[in-house]
Amino acid sequence: xxxxxxxxxxxxxxxxxxxxxxxxxxxxxxxxxxxxxxxxxxxxxxxxxxxxxxxxxxxxxxxxxxxxxxxxxxxxxxxxxxxxxxxxxxxxxxxxxxxxxxxxxxxxxxxxxxxxxxxxxxxxxxxxxxxxxxxxxxxxxxxxxxxxxxxxxxxxxxxxxxxxxxxxxxxxxxxxxxxxxxxxxxxxxxxxxxxxxxxxxxxxxxxxxxxxxxxxxxxxxxxxxxxxxxxxxxxxxxxxxxxxxxxxxxxxxxxxxxxxxxxxxxxxxxxxxxxxxxxxxxxxxxxxxxxxxxxxxxxxxxxxxxxxxxxxxxxxxxxxxxxxxxxxxxxxxxxxxxxx
Amino acid sequence: xxxxxxxxxxxxxxxxxxxxxxxxxxxxxxxxxxxxxxxxxxxxxxxxxxxxxxxxxxxxxxxxxxxxxxxxxxxxxxxxxxxxxxxxxxxxxxxxxxxxxxxxxxxxxxxxxxxxxxxxxxxxxxxxxxxxxxxxxxxxxxxxxxxxxxxxxxxxxxxxxxxxxxxxxxxxxxxxxxxxxxxxxxxxxxxxxxxxxxxxxxxxxxxxxxxxxxxxxxxxxxxxxxxxxxxxxxxxxxxxxxxxxxxxxxxxxxxxxxxxxxxxxxxxxxxxxxxxxxxxxxxxxxxxxxxxxxxxxxxxxxxxxxxxxxxxxxxxxxxxxxxxxxxxxxxxxxxxxxxxxxxxxxxxxxxxxxxxxxxxxxxxxxxxxxxxxxxxxxxxxxxxxxxxxxxxxxxxxxxxxxxxxxxxxxxxxxxxxxxxxxxxxxxxxxxxxxxxxxxxxxxxxxxxxxxxxxxxxxxxxxxxxxxxxxxxxxxxxxxxxxxxxxxxxxxxxxxxxxxxxxxxxxxxxxxxxxxxxxxxxxxxxxxxxxxxxxxxxxxxxxxxxxxxxxxxxxxxxxxxxxxxxxxxxxxxxxxxxxxxxxxxxxxxxxxxxxxxxxxxxxxxxxxxxxxxxxxxxxxxxxxxxxxxxxxxxxxxxxx
Ligand SMILES: Nc1ncnc2c1ncn2[C@@H]1O[C@H](COP(=O)(O)OP(=O)(O)OP(=O)(O)O)[C@@H](O)[C@H]1O
Ligand SMILES: [Mg+2]
Numbered sequence: 001x002x003x004x005x006x007x008x009x010x011x012x013x014x015x016x017x018x019x020x021x022x023x024x025x026x027x028x029x030x031x032x033x034x035x036x037x038x039x040x041x042x043x044x045x046x047x048x049x050x051x052x053x054x055x056x057x058x059x060x061x062x063x064x065x066x067x068x069x070x071x072x073x074x075x076x077x078x079x080x081x082x083x084x085x086x087x088x089x090x091x092x093x094x095x096x097x098x099x100x101x102x103x104x105x106x107x108x109x110x111x112x113x114x115x116x117x118x119x120x121x122x123x124x125x126x127x128x129x130x131x132x133x134x135x136x137x138x139x140x141x142x143x144x145x146x147x148x149x150x151x152x153x154x155x156x157x158x159x160x161x162x163x164x165x166x167x168x169x170x171x172x173x174x175x176x177x178x179x180x181x182x183x184x185x186x187x188x189x190x191x192x193x194x195x196x197x198x199x200x201x202x203x204x205x206x207x208x209x210x211x212x213x214x215x216x217x218x219x220x221x222x223x224x225x226x227x228x229x230x231x232x233x234x235x236x237x238x239x240x241x242x243x244x245x246x247x248x249x250x251x252x253x254x255x256x257x258x259x260x261x262x263x264x265x266x267x268x269x270x271x272x273x274x275x276x277x278x279x280x281x282x283x284x285x286x287x288x289x290x291x292x293x294x295x296x297x298x299x300x301x302x303x304x305x306x307x308x309x310x311x312x313x314x315x316x317x318x319x320x321x322x323x324x325x326x327x328x329x330x331x332x333x334x335x336x337x338x339x340x
Numbered sequence: 341x342x343x344x345x346x347x348x349x350x351x352x353x354x355x356x357x358x359x360x361x362x363x364x365x366x367x368x369x370x371x372x373x374x375x376x377x378x379x380x381x382x383x384x385x386x387x388x389x390x391x392x393x394x395x396x397x398x399x400x401x402x403x404x405x406x407x408x409x410x411x412x413x414x415x416x417x418x419x420x421x422x423x424x425x426x427x428x429x430x431x432x433x434x435x436x437x438x439x440x441x442x443x444x445x446x447x448x449x450x451x452x453x454x455x456x457x458x459x460x461x462x463x464x465x466x467x468x469x470x471x472x473x474x475x476x477x478x479x480x481x482x483x484x485x486x487x488x489x490x491x492x493x494x495x496x497x498x499x500x501x502x503x504x505x506x507x508x509x510x511x512x513x514x515x516x517x518x519x520x521x522x523x524x525x526x527x528x529x530x531x532x533x534x535x536x537x538x539x540x541x542x543x544x545x546x547x548x549x550x551x552x553x554x555x556x557x558x559x560x561x562x563x564x565x566x567x568x569x570x571x572x573x574x575x576x577x578x579x580x581x582x583x584x585x586x587x588x589x590x591x592x593x594x595x596x597x598x599x600x601x602x603x604x605x606x607x608x609x610x611x612x613x614x615x616x617x618x619x620x621x622x623x624x625x626x627x628x629x630x631x632x633x634x635x636x637x638x639x640x641x642x643x644x645x646x647x648x649x650x651x652x653x654x655x656x657x658x659x660x661x662x663x664x665x666x667x668x669x670x671x672x673x674x675x676x677x678x679x680x681x682x683x684x685x686x687x688x689x690x691x692x693x694x695x696x697x698x699x700x701x702x703x704x705x706x707x708x709x710x711x712x713x714x715x716x717x718x719x720x721x722x723x724x725x726x727x728x729x730x731x732x733x734x735x736x737x738x739x740x741x742x743x744x745x746x747x748x749x750x751x752x753x754x755x756x757x758x759x760x761x762x763x764x765x766x767x768x769x770x771x772x773x774x775x776x777x778x779x780x781x782x783x784x785x786x787x788x789x790x791x792x793x794x795x796x797x798x799x800x801x802x803x804x805x806x807x808x809x810x811x812x813x814x815x816x817x818x819x820x821x822x823x824x825x826x827x828x829x830x831x832x833x834x835x836x837x838x839x840x841x842x843x844x845x846x847x848x849x850x851x852x853x854x855x856x857x858x859x860x861x862x863x864x865x866x867x868x869x870x871x872x873x874x875x876x877x878x879x880x881x882x883x884x885x886x887x888x889x890x891x892x893x894x895x896x897x898x899x900x901x902x903x904x905x906x907x908x909x910x911x912x913x914x915x916x917x918x919x920x921x922x923x924x925x926x927x928x929x930x931x932x933x934x935x936x937x938x939x940x941x942x943x944x945x946x947x948x949x950x951x952x953x954x955x956x957x958x959x960x961x962x963x964x965x966x967x968x969x970x971x972x973x974x975x976x977x978x979x
Contacts, residue, residue, distance in 0.1 A: 076572070081575060081576060108575070108576055110578075112576055114573065116569045116572070120573035121573075122570065122592070124591040134577035134578070136587075137574070137577055191576070
């Protein structure tokens with residue numbers, strides 16, 4: 001309906017409560033009770049607690065948090081795999097929570113796909129039939145969907161593996177099959193629930209790089225879940241940090257690092273090699289008339305400015321693409337973020 | 341859960357006394373009841389006509405209305421005809437095909453899905469049945485069992501799926517399924533006589549009722565075990581419920597469903613022999629003939645043919661469900677196979693080379709009889725005194741004590757007390773009502789008779805099975821060596837090995853008990869071994885590091901940790917014993933078994949109903965009690 005609008009997904013005041021006394025749990029939550037208190041009083045677990053955010057079209061939005069923080073529940077709420085207890089989820093302006101099963105099925109077939117941590121492949125089907133699954137349930141003819149699946153297999157680098165069975169492939173390759181299955185339906189929104197957590201580190205990095213390069217070409221809207229902050233920084237345009245079902249903070253990697261909203265967020269950002277993540281514009285402050293020497297581009301990594309500042313304590317001017325000064329960076333500012 | 345609450349005023353004395361309260365209740369209750377009711381022997385009130393009267397008249401009504409009433413002309417008769425048509429067409433087809441074509445098909449089906457070994461086994465065991473001259477009855481039995489399994493699948497799989505989707509349905513279904521299986525199968529024959537008449541259809545329906553539960557249960561289990569993610573993956577791509585069920589759930593549950601099917605076939609196998617009782621024909625008739633003629637060899641030959649049928653069926657059914665498509669034989673070869681089979685059929689029919697050539701006869705097995713006869717003549721110095729002692733000194737006195745000396749309320753009270761101790765007062769009420777009902781329908785003495793036999797066989801079986809099971813659980817080599825013996829004991833239809841025992845001990849209680857023990861120790865050993873093996877190695881090693889001797893480790897760690905499983909083993913033993921003791925009615929075991937057969941052979945519906953009800957109640961009492969005990973032995977949940 002509204003495919004041109006810059007906002008793709010809108011999540012508004014979404015709650016998910018597991019248990020039979022959801023109403024009572026909501027009341028208690030409104031009264032400010034904690035998750036544990038509510039569990040004790042009602043036996044209900046709060047999966048997602050009053051979450052709101054927008055995801056822009058073509059954005060990679062990462063949700064991160066520790067195990068049990070409600071990430072999967074949130075993504076399942078968005079994809080309507082589970083009914084939200086309260087709140088609204090809009091995709092292209094359409095409220096998914098108000099749809100019936102038939103309408104939802106149509107939306108899913110046309111717009112959604114998902115990649116799972118443990119792949120969720122069908123062991124009794126060949127790779128090609130796994131990839132074609134989404135097209136098959138839409139009723140596409142066999143020859144056609146196989147042709148489409150073959151193309152996607154090429155894209156993910158699994159040329160010629162179509163006739164194998166998933167369990168004959170390595171974990172990394174299996175997840176490529178999962179990715180291919182998601183891409184085969186040409187979705188508008190891709191959900192990833194910790195897709196690379198089950199892979200070993202080197203393969204994980206490969207897959208991340210691959211996803212990034214794919215995304216550069218396809219510009220899909222992606223909601224990506226991870227518990228690995230490094231992965232979040234690498235992939236995410238913006239990151240939401242979840243704790244106990246609620247979102248503690250939403251922002252770019254730099255925002256989370258330079259101004260963490262809570263200790264929980266700070267805990268995540270602590271070990272990040274900040275000089276490799278933050279850029280000049282993230283640490284600059286307005287020019288205060290002090291003398292400066294030289295200038296750097298706002299997108300320059302701190303890592304690159306550091307040597308200059310170490311040799312010469314004079315602040316450096318930060319400029320934008322057009323060369324206009326937009327602020328200055330000095331030793332104190334850099335030191336402050338590096339030690340935080 | 342116990343009903344006791346911790347005492348408010350504690351003190352060592354109070355708690356010490358409290359420990360003896362239940363025992364005190366038992367003693368006082370028994371003594372009081374015995375004093376008050378001691379003079380009344382047997383169960384006083386006999387309300388048997390309360391049930392049997394109406395049941396008998398219903399039987400008559402059915403007999404009179406079979407040909408006229410809409411219930412029959414519109415439902416049961418067409419159903420009977422359909423099942424009958426299925427069985428006879430399959431049988432005619434199998435006999436119309438040249439025998440080597442049947443063998444080829446038995447080979448081809450498993451081969452097609454990539455397992456030529458299984459194909460060779462299927463064809464090989466079928467060849468055996470032909471060689472001993474049992475081709476025709478084998479085809480008859482094969483058709484009956486195939487039809488029964490087929491019906492079980494088309495009913496059981498959907499029910500199982502339904503149960504997996506609706507936990508509430510499953511909760512209602514589970515006790516019904518349990519009950520269907522606890523009752524010895526041929527109890528179903530009699531009530532079914534009214535609706536399906538005598539013959540193969542009745543046997544098929546009884547088989548379906550008895551053999552259905554594993555398919556349902558394991559389908560539910562299999563569907564539940566499909567990973568949530570896989571189902572969500574299907575949903576998120578917009579699959580309908582049906583698409584998910586057909587394309588994801590059923591295929592992924594297939595291995596588990598097949599396990600259920602194997603169990604179903606094994607259960608069906610047990611009924612095939614008994615089906616001969618109601619004129620179903622086939623191999624069961626051969627076994628019965630051998631039993632009545634005391635021909636052990638032929639009985640074994642026919643029994644093995646029944647096992648062969650089960651083996652073929654299992655492989656054929658498995659071949660319909662291709663588990664690993666990557667192993668499938670190449671299409672070229674599969675086509676060639678089909679062409680060859682078709683060609684052989686045409687040529688064979690044209691040449692008239694259809695019937696299995698007469699190679700051997702059943703008499704090939706007669707030498708076995710000589711061994712048994714020799715044993716009977718030369719071992720009577722052991723068997724006779726054993727028989728006399730066992731019956732005269734144990735079975736009969738215990739039975740007398742329970743029926744003649746003990747006042748009937750005492751038994752009800754003791755049952756209630758036992759249930760109360762393991763599971764609380766609700767269960768106690770169930771136990772008391774169940775026992776009282778048995779008395780009310782006039783089955784008191786007969787049930788006690790059967791109960792004593794069950795107890796005797798259970799005690800012996802447990803005494804044999806648990807030590808062997810513990811041993812096998814600790815020594816994989818022992819278990820491997822026992823495997824084939826146990827398999828044989830459990831797969832060969834039980835009546836088959838009653839034959840030599842009857843010859844050795846003559847008819848009476850003892851042959852039935854021995855057969856029961858042989859039959860029941862198998863699950864006893866298997867499950868006990870499983871329980872011992874499942875004890876975490878860490879716990880065992882922890883015990884060793886403290887310097888425990890192997891014996892201490894066994895008694896202090898392995899056995900307690902395996903206790904719930906061992907209790908499950910005992911439960912299985914009792915249920916098996918019960919089923920066998922009933923069957924032993926054929927060889928003079930008396931009790932409910934004999935009455936069942938009497939009711940069956942004379943179409944005494946009222947009696948059949950009472951006996952059946954008593955059996956159901958007894959099975960439920962024994963089953964629930966042992967299960968409750970097993971639950972108590974479980975470590976408390978959660979940490
Ligand atoms: N079906 C359910 N019924 C009851 N509680 C649930 C259910 N699913 C999830 N929960 C609870 O909701 C909370 C959030 O779970 P969720 O799976 O969303 O966490 P997560 O952040 O994805 O964790 P992980 O990193 O381990 O996947 C947990 O406390 C969990 O126990
Ligand atoms: Mg998760």
